[in-house]
Amino acid sequence: MAIPLRSDFDASQLGAVARKTRNAPQARRLLxxxxxxxGASRTAAARIGGVTLQIVRDWVLKFNAQGPDGLIDCKPPGQPSRLTDAHRSALAAMIESGPFPAVHGVVRWRLVDLIQWLWDEHRVPISKQTLSREVRALGYRKLSARPRHHAKSEAAVAVFKIYGPAVRCKRAVSGWMRDGSHQSIRPQYGA
Incomplete structure (x- = not known):
């Protein structure tokens, strides 16, 4: 047996709401x-909506419960956070105080160290990605040293540096800037 629709709406009211909405999927569902x-069958309504009968049934249930607003797509809530406010405040205090090498065995906090600390202290299992999101929400950012190549030679870098004013002055004096040949794509030899 088909689930009946709400009695406080009719076809003309749904059509008017469908014309006013800017949400195309909601308008399709309303129509x-x-x-x-x-008086159309549920099969005909499924053809109009481009869906199956089960989805039309779901639309009827949502419409009966929440009205036209129930047919708007919304983001599902997802799993609740594993960290409570008490966990977050303890985590923030631990980050602020920094690790003690003798106690924690590290000289700076990494996410994996904080994950281990949360497990040891509060028995909260949490992934690296989730903890990263939580730490960012607390207002902390990841700091890392600028990477340096182990074989970088400062002398070789100094040879290739271009020093601004001296080089610009030298180029301005040369003829290639005065005669306009610097604007051509191909170099002109012997000109």
């Missing part, structure tokens, strides 16, 4: 339900 109000 499919308006067809049911006009």
């Amino acid at each position: 499919a339900l308006a067809a049911i109000y006009e």
Whole structure:
């Protein structure tokens, strides 16, 4: 047996709401339900909506419970956070105080160290990605040293540096800037 639609709406009201909305999926769903109000079968409404009968049934349930707003797509809530406010405040205090090498065995906090600390102290299992998101939400950022190549030679870098004013002055005096040949794509030899 088909689930009946709400009695406080009719086809013309749903059509008016569908015309006013800027949400195309909601308008499609409303028009499919308006067809049911006009006496069309659920199969015909599924064809209008471009979906299966089960989805039309879901739309009817949402519409009956929440009205036209129930047919708007919304982001699902997802899993609740594993960290409570008490966990977050303890985590913030631990980050602020910094690790003690003798106690924690590290000289700076990494995410994996904080994950281990949360497990040891509070028995909270948490992933690296989730902890990263939580730490960023607390207002902390990852700091890392600028990477340096082990074989970098400062002398070789100094040879290739271009020092601004001296080089610009030398180029301004040369002829290639005065005669306009610097604007051509191909170099002109012997000119």
